[in-house]
Amino acid sequence: MEQTDLFAQPAFTAPFDHQSFIALLIEQEKLLHSDIALAKLLNASKIDDAFYLILLLLRAQRQQHSCLELEQIDWQNPFALPSKLQGENVLTAPWSEDKQAAIKALASHAAVGDDKPMRLLNNNLYLARYFDYEASLAEAFQALNDNKVTLNLDTLTELLNHFFDDQNDIDWQKVACAMAALNRFCVITGGPGTGKTTTVTKLLAILQSLYRSAPLSIKLVAPTGKAAARLTESMIGAKKKLVESGMIDGELFDLLPEQAQTIHRLLGVVPHTHHFRHNEQNPLHLDLLIVDEASMIDLPLLSKLVKALPSHARLVLLGDKDQLASVDTGNVLGDLCEHLKLGEQPHYSQNCVNVLNQICFNNATKLHEKQSYFLLCDNIAFLQQSHRFNAQSGIGQLAQAVNNNDQRHLQRTIQHGFEDLELYDFSNDAYHALIDRAAGHYQNYLRLIQNKPILNAEDVQAVHHAFSQYQLLAAVKEGPYGVNALNQRIEQRLHQGGLIDLTQRQYAGLPIMITQNDYQLNLFNGDIGILVNYQSNSSASASLKAVFVDEQGHVRDFYPNRLPRHEKVYAMTIHKSQGSEFAHTAMLLPPMQRAHSGINRQLVYTGITRAKQKFELVAQMSVLTLSMSRQLQRCSGLRQRLQTS
Numbered sequence: 073m074e075q076t077d078l079f080a081q082p083a084f085t086a087p088f089d090h091q092s093f094i095a096l097l098i099e100q101e102k103l104l105h106s107d108i109a110l111a112k113l114l115n116a117s118k119i120d121d122a123f124y125l126i127l128l129l130l131r132a133q134r135q136q137h138s139c140l141e142l143e144q145i146d147w148q149n150p151f152a153l154p155s156k157l158q159g160e161n162v163l164t165a166p167w168s169e170d171k172q173a174a175i176k177a178l179a180s181h182a183a184v185g186d187d188k189p190m191r192l193l194n195n196n197l198y199l200a201r202y203f204d205y206e207a208s209l210a211e212a213f214q215a216l217n218d219n220k221v222t223l224n225l226d227t228l229t230e231l232l233n234h235f236f237d238d239q240n241d242i243d244w245q246k247v248a249c250a251m252a253a254l255n256r257f258c259v260i261t262g263g264p265g266t267g268k269t270t271t272v273t274k275l276l277a278i279l280q281s282l283y284r285s286a287p288l289s290i291k292l293v294a295p296t297g298k299a300a301a302r303l304t305e306s307m308i309g310a311k312k313k314l315v316e317s318g319m320i321d322g323e324l325f326d327l328l329p330e331q332a333q334t335i336h337r338l339l340g341v342v343p344h345t346h347h348f349r350h351n352e353q354n355p356l357h358l359d360l361l362i363v364d365e366a367s368m369i370d371l372p373l374l375s376k377l378v379k380a381l382p383s384h385a386r387l388v389l390l391g392d393k394d395q396l397a398s399v400d401t402g403n404v405l406g407d408l409c410e411h412l413k414l415g416e417q418p419h420y421s422q423n424c425v426n427v428l429n430q431i432c433f434n435n436a437t438k439l440h441e442k443q444s445y446f447l448l449c450d451n452i453a454f455l456q457q458s459h460r461f462n463a464q465s466g467i468g469q470l471a472q473a474v475n476n477n478d479q480r481h482l483q484r485t486i487q488h489g490f491e492d493l494e495l496y497d498f499s500n501d502a503y504h505a506l507i508d509r510a511a512g513h514y515q516n517y518l519r520l521i522q523n524k525p526i527l528n529a530e531d532v533q534a535v536h537h538a539f540s541q542y543q544l545l546a547a548v549k550e551g552p553y554g555v556n557a558l559n560q561r562i563e564q565r566l567h568q569g570g571l572i573d574l575t576q577r578q579y580a581g582l583p584i585m586i587t588q589n590d591y592q593l594n595l596f597n598g599d600i601g602i603l604v605n606y607q608s609n610s611s612a613s614a615s616l617k618a619v620f621v622d623e624q625g626h627v628r629d630f631y632p633n634r635l636p637r638h639e640k641v642y643a644m645t646i647h648k649s650q651g652s653e654f655a656h657t658a659m660l661l662p663p664m665q666r667a668h669s670g671i672n673r674q675l676v677y678t679g680i681t682r683a684k685q686k687f688e689l690v691a692q693m694s695v696l697t698l699s700m701s702r703q704l705q706r707c708s709g710l711r712q713r714l715q716t717s
């Protein structure tokens with residue numbers, strides 16, 4: 073009722089105090105001074121409805137939306153201000169009378185239009201840069217799709233039957249493989265352990281068999297070094313399984329790649345710029361690009377990557393659509409997979425269904441047509457069955473309950489008492505016990521460091537391996553339950569236990585995470601290093617170095633004072649953990665009074681699915697259930713651009 077009273081007084085009866093309103097937006101951290109300055113510049117210094125629409129666009133951009141959806145504006149409180157401050161009602165809406173007229177006027181605004189700083193399309197307002205990225209990505213996806221592949225369907229059928237056993241149910245991995253073989257562009261999405269790598273390895277084996285006389289040049293990439301290292305490891309494992317099962321011979325084995333690299337490395341960074349060596353004018357030299365962890369890739373980077381493909385290339389995106397969206401603008405994988413529903417067959421055209429039934433199921437009608445206006449629906453494969461987490465796995469059950477916002481499933485999972493799950497209700501005692509347990513786990517890698525005065529490359533690999541077995545995750549960075557506080561407390565425990573020497577600012581054993589890309593040093597946001605006394609084969613003496621193990625397993629060492637921005641990483645935010653997996657993962661959610669809107673379903677699901685063997689959660693049940701009910705949405709026009717007319 074409070075809100076109704078507030079808005080009952082029409083905003084236009086008294087002159088609106090724009091200066092105070094703008095000051096309030098800054099004070100409440102809804103915008104920055106630079107946003108105000110830019111909006112004034114774009115609106116010729118006028119403070120009117122268009123000015124506030126531009127401010128909303130800049131705010132949307134800060135929140136990683138690709139655009140401002142004009143139809144979704146909350147006209148009563150567009151900047152999400154608290155309706156009361158210090159007991160006083162606050163005017164939350166700055167508009168003049170006719171908001172729809174304000175929207176219409178945008179079409180003829182001096183700063184909106186082709187070659188202008190802002191663009192308008194389908195009732196979405198964009199900054200030109202992001203409009204162009206989105207347009208160029210949609211165009212590139214469409215071009216890939218239009219450039220049809222010609223294949224002998226009988227040969228493809230034989231190969232599919234070779235790599236997949238006959239089964240009564242629909243084998244979605246086989247469908248995904250067929251779809252990716254038939255199209256130049258394919259997305260294979262699925263939760264953890266649903267067989268994305270296994271499927272793609274079989275796809276590569278099928279394609280290399282089809283093109284055996286002129287094998288394809290295939291590249292594997294992921295957005296971070298960690299994710300690339302994990303993809304390499306998974307590919308090696310999947311290839312080994314294919315050989316062991318007799319599905320591929322030595323010659324085919326050699327034609328399947330296993331080394332993955334980062335997208336930045338593949339594209340070739342031009343130092344001190346946002347440009348890459350490879351682009352539309354200088355395309356990549358490859359026939360097929362496999363991109364893992366695609367949910368982590370932001371709109372600008374994916375747009376640049378896809379634009380750098382040669383016109384004949386194939387592209388396969390792998391990822392989990394339900395994970396957190398990219399740290400930067402956009403949610404491309406989420407947009408492409410928006411229509412998928414767990415437990416349901418995806419939308420496929422009649423034509424697509426006919427071909428898939430023919431080549432996957434010997435013409436049995438297993439797949440059915442489901443109409444869609446989405447141009448790329450025949451390019452999206454959805455793997456739903458986890459082969460890593462079965463019904464006995466609490467991690468899988470918890471992840472599923474959270475992802476489906478299924479409270480009953482959650483209760484059943486909690487009551488069941490799974491061996492791989494440890495759930496603790498949040499309390500001060502539980503918080504301190506979590507810190508004790510974390511310190512206990514970190515002893516393992518610290519003892520390896522303590523055992524030898526000087527470490528060599530092999531020791532460093534063992535230390536990194538031991539460190540990566542356990543990771544504590546927190547939902548937030550600041551505050552008593554954030555990463556910074558956890559780092560400090562764990563450090564104190566380790567110091568008390570004589571495992572580290574906190575009297576030194578930089579001490580042997582300190583784990584760090586790079587937080588800023590350094591293209592000169594080839595160190596990237598998310599790379600993890602550990603400070604140790606290190607002597608490489610080539611150096612004459614040992615010294616305290618930050619040592620990293622890259623995606624190829626090579627040790628790289630740096631003097632600590634040469635490192636780009638970095639932070640301690642006994643605990644890390646869930647955001648930063650994306651693309652990594654840990655045998656044992658612990659996660660802390662803050663109590664209710666600190667559970668802001670960023671604590672949502674995607675965040676909690678991402679945290680849970682980092683765990684491979686054991687997952688530990690310290691959280692209030694009310695916070696867990698609240699987070700499950702909150703779903704992150706990113707505004708974008710990508711899907712609309714890819715509709716049939």
Ligand SMILES: Nc1ncnc2c1ncn2[C@@H]1O[C@H](COP(=O)(O)OP(=O)(O)OP(=O)(O)O)[C@@H](O)[C@H]1O
Nearest residue numbers: 245262263264265266267268269270271306459460
């Ligand atoms: N059809 C299958 N039948 C039996 N086991 C399978 C099948 N598909 C995959 N697996 C096994 O399940 C495990 C996970 O498979 P894979 O690594 O391919 O999944 P993923 O989706 O790539 O996982 P990630 O979550 O790491 O991205 C592997 O041990 C793999 O051998």
